[in-house]
Amino acid sequence: SGSSSSSSSSSDSGSTATFKLGGIGPVTGAAAIYGTACKNGAQIAVDEIKAAGGDVIFDFNFQDDEHDPEKSVNAYNNLKDWGMQILTGPTTTAPCVAVSAETNSDNMFELTPSASSTDVIGGQPDADGNVSTPRKSNVFQMCFTDPNQGTASAKYIKEQSLGTKIAIIYNNSDTYSTGIFKKFTSEAQAQGLEIVSTTSFTDDTATDFSVQLNDAKNNGADLLFIPIYYTPASLILKQADTMGYKPKFFGVDGLDGLLTLEGFDTSLAEGVMLLTPFTADATDSATQSFVSTYKKDYDGTPNQFAADSYDCVYAIKQAIEKAGITADMTYTDICDKLVAAFTASDFKFDGLTGTGMTWSDTGEVSKDPKGMVIKDGAYVSM
Amino acid sequence: MSMLNVDDISVYYGNIRAVKGISFTVEEGEIVTLVGANGAGKSTTLNTIAGLLKPKHGRVEFEGENLASAKAHDIVRKGIALCPEGRRVFLQMSVRENLEMGAFTRDDSEAKETIETVFERFPRLKERENQSAGTLSGGEQQMLAMGRALMSKPRLLMLDEPSMGLAPILVEEIFDIIDELHKSGTTVLLVEQNAQMALSIADRAYVLETGTVSMSGTAAELANDDRVRKAYLGG
């Protein structure tokens, strides 16, 4: 595991004691890429912080949940036994919804890097304006919420007049994808966009997309909205290319990772647009140093999950420092103070995935989505 | 030197000792029969010689060679064939294919001729040549099993209750065939419920009781022995 614990630094001033920071996500099973990215991203932040030698340092323990809510709750309990004081995670939505209920009843502070459903934070109205799950006041998100991305995408497409006839392919067995899809369709209607084809797939049928693509093509779609992860997206691009169908592709943050997919012919992704807060080839020094450390330590290019997770650690650090929290406090005390710190009006966080990030007491992050387009195998701001 | 020499073998099923130190010999050209009640260990003994079971103690020698390390399929090549209890023909294969399997260790062209001789012996099989063995009647399957064992042209043929479930006329025929085989030089080790028939054809016999040899002698001696008559010959 990623516990780089060296508790030898038990100096007399209580403030330099380590905080026990837990992380949860899938590092085995079909969703292992996401959990592994989160684990690595956070680990880099933890190591950097330690190397920098400030007052706030973390002991980090990341547990596998196999993308399964039950296992995720188990992992959470396991971390509690370890003595966790703050949780960053879980990575994926369904497990995170289950775990957040536990942290809420325990009053453990939880900042998820990437679980984007509104059910994670609670208190959000559904389509009818009903609030089915009350707000879990201890839970915050580093990523956009699904509806947020749906709305933003529809608006963006309208504003930039990217397409007139829109086709959607979404993952019907995935909470993340359906969440964005639902909000996108209602927002598109409001914006007066024409949706000509809506098709879906499931994790079990995520190999062949010929039918979905044909449907879009036959209905004359000129823009294909794909609120899905990059693995199936790469297949869609390949198959569209094979059948000679060339619409504009528009995706969301899940699409990040496409360019670094090993062996992927990036020319297929030429012109693909996506809304994402992070790209690995951004030129700012923070991103570049993160990317190079990641490459060095983990032999690969970090995606948005890793960046979100990295940001989580620093955001927590910043809040700890701001609220003057010490590691000898109980986790409930820490939680109360962190919640206060995060929702304070003057709390602003600059990270890899955005600058000037703030959190409202709904738990949602406010940061600007960046519209990106892939040109010559690299992301370019739109 | 005897052709087959079984020396004090013990065989276990799990922790049940089914054969408890059996010894006997078979000379080249003989018919030897093992008689005994149900569960005496006759089949277990034959299966052990054929290599399907391994003895825990004791040794089996064929023509002076210890079979301890030989696998069942090697033993066939050495010239021993077993026609097992309960027929065990390949139900989904045709009659012809079953016979071909019997000649697995031999050349295909030679096997063809042997098949014809088997068909001559069992015309019923010829009639059912392409029928799958699973649909044959019990007796037909028994004929097939025997025919299949003959296909490897064994020097020692072991038959485990070949007359079981056969019509009287066929029982006679089976014994005629055994006799013929014997005359043509094949050595036969026969296990039979039908002790009367078995003793009438055999040279020597061993009586097995709960895993041990309780009596042995020439077939004629045993057939006249009172105890044997009472227990196995029904009177």
Next chain:
Amino acid sequence: MDFLTNLINGISLGSIYAIIALGYTMVYGIAKMLNFAHGDVIMVGAYICFCAMGYLGLSPILAVLLSIVGCTVLGIVIERLAYKPLRNAPSLDVLITAIGVSYFLENAALLIWKSDPKSFTSVVDLPSLSLFDGQLVISGVTMVTVLACVVIMIALTTFTTKSKQGKAMRACSEDQGAARLMGINVDSTISLTFAIGSGLAAIAGVLLCSAYPTLTPTTGLMPGIKAFVAAVLGGIGSIPGAVLGGVLLGIIEIFAKAYIGTQMSDAVVFAVLIIALLIKPSGLLGKQIKEKV
């Protein structure tokens, strides 16, 4: 034209299921075991090929050959270590062991090749066939897959019905004890079965990933299960049945998505399977083996 396009897509998907199903049915029909690890051998085959081309820079042909050899060896090793000691065990125990092997391969692959997906470069470098002014496109991989499928089917059928080793396999599948008495080396025969099955898995893996180019440690899972379904649909142990079942499954899957809707397509595919089995309880080409009373 739509119909034709869908049909072609169905056949293209189905022929991949068919190749996987052939390997399944081999092992299933002869060793009488549900080798749930078959899908994972496919994945390993694809990874070997990927690495051979990507890291060793081998030509596609050599990479495929290496992958076949690698999987064949893997198949034999798995058989020797995990399945052979269970020759006389109840079939469900073997099934659980196969599941264990499947977990093992998946997690070992995760450790070796990491969780991030690889994009597989097609080993088939044939141009697509374009018909009716480009309205109907048949990709090179599809053509190769269909061809491979037919060739393998014919080769396997001939092998099992005509050759001596093939017949020995059938004998083993029925009664291993009796097969031993025929002088058949049951252990090596079953090893041979696994070798062939795993070699086919390598081919299937390479073709699967050539057509659908993402490769992760769980790539083989779903196609494996689908192919298993296809093998049963066609009739367990029947070689032409596996091909028929695979192709049909592919066509049904595509048609269900195209004409009934993408959301419920899984349910439709499986419903069709159930109906087919209710009409023909032993699969499309399976022999109805009635137990003689």
Next chain:
Amino acid sequence: MTMFKSMSKSARSTFTTYAMVVVAYVIVQILANGGMITNSLTGQLVPICAYICLAVSLNLVVGISGELSLGHAGFMSVGAFAGVVAAACFSSSVPNDALRLILSIAVGGGCAAIAGFVVGIPVMRLHGDYLAIVTLAFGEIIKNIMNNLYVGLDSAGLHFSMTDANSLGMSGGTILINGPQGAVGIEKLSTFFAGFILVIFCLFVVLNLIHSRSGRAIMAVRDNRIAAESVGINVTKYRLMAFVISAALAGMAGALYAMNYSSIVPKKFDFNTSILILVFVVLGGMGNIRGSVISATILTILPEMLRAISDYRMLIYAIVLILVMLVSNNPTLKGAWANLRSRLRGRRGRPKVAAAEAAGDAPEGGDSDE
């Protein structure tokens, strides 16, 4: 102890099973009250109970009735979602938590039984691997339906839709099941005590069934279908009976499971979960109910115990699975184990019938226990 000795073999085995469960429950409760068990274990108590029920119920189909079922998670899923909906519906009318839980579990079981019946009718025409495939298919169909099922509750009652939440036509109220997002905001009604009671209930149903006329008929069909028919047993009826009871118990377990978490998604109840339950059954021993209880417990805890070795966790789990199978089927070890058992039994003064039988002698004394 004398009473124990005077019981028949099967009664003694049944008694041991119940005693084991009760003792385990009591020990855990005592430790928990003393704060001596970890959060990790505490969190697993209810799922362990649910898995025990699932394993026991699947054993009824796989071990007792002799059919391989690969879709058990489907029934768990039906029970889970039905239970969640029921709990929401009863939330105002039944204020008592325990009663509401019982009602919800009953509804979950009932719905799963109906699903089992609907699935069972076609399934019972098939045998062997073909049957296994069809159960797998039904499991997938149920999952696919659940992925597209939307259920909402408002003042007008329940609303159902198979397209999306908007088409539910709700006025206010809450969406209970939201397609692939599943059910969220579930009230956590399940407790370890409830799980314990459900385990006892499942054991009660299955063990009693086995030792009744119906249970014997089910086992007769397993051992020899044609012989069972020829003594006048309606084969379809008894196979279906086992299947439906098993589905009902799985549904109850599903409801218990669901109400232990604040949210559940249809994806949880997939093929892998069906396989997991099957692994419990096979490892515990086919038809061995006590074995199912033990193996479900151990195999649920095992992956958590292995957390210390992080990355190699699932790899080790796989190896353990394979090794258990290899070891338990090793003839030498099996023989040694049987030896040990018969020796132990011999010491207890039991007549060693088996050995005498094997030798073909009729036993001298009677051995009838009842």
Next chain:
Amino acid sequence: MSRVSEALKPNTKMVPLPSDYIVPERDVNEIPVLECRHLGIDFGGLHAVEDFNLTVGKTEIAGLIGPNGAGKTTVFNLLTKVYAPTRGTIMLDGQDTAGMSISRASQAGIARTFQNIRLFSSLSVEDNVRIGLHNQVHCGMMPGIFRTPRYWKSEREFHEKSLELLDVFDMSSYAGITAGSLPYGAQRRLEIVRALATNPKLLLLDEPAAGMNPSETADLMQNILKIRDQFKISVMLIEHDMDLVMGICEGIAVLNYGKIIAKGTPEQIQENPQVIEAYLGKSREA
């Protein structure tokens, strides 16, 4: 082996009878237990059984013999509804069995044993018999699960009746043993006990003496006679052991290539040249 005592034979008025009775002298006014008319079945092109006409009277012991593959087992399978006949009718105690399932046929009063033993081998001997008693003692699923008084009553009844039946074959001492681990001969006997437990009118035995040695066979013969006398049922048996067939059967039908080639008393059959030629062989001639 002693012949069946005259007293055992039904002492009704003897009149000449239709030719398909095996035993030449029978009371026509009594409904026979079994009456087959023009029964036949084809497997593909094979006429496995053809134009099979046979009548078995109450408490009669009838033998069905014939070469291997003649169709004897197939006749049993037709009678017990394992196969549906291609042609012809089967009347059981005056009731047409057309369209019945195997289990319905059992309930209608026909029981059998199998050429290859088919026990519930993982269950105890007593449980095997209890399963045979399935339709004799009733207790539904719910009373069974919830152990109502009805359950306890039925279990007591099961227990008593099964021990009673096992006693007929001196097998009650085996009651607790797993059926599969019984010695071969005992397994055969248990199959008969289980068949008897279904309270049949007609008991079909398929090669009951196969694999038995002469002394065991002699015991079996006594037992078959005992069953008939005690339970007042008819028995029809297939057997290749001529000592047994000739010893206890009152009438014998000989089947060859699916057709009946001879019918009559053991004496008549033994002398029938066709039967000798096709089945008995030369050694029987003497």
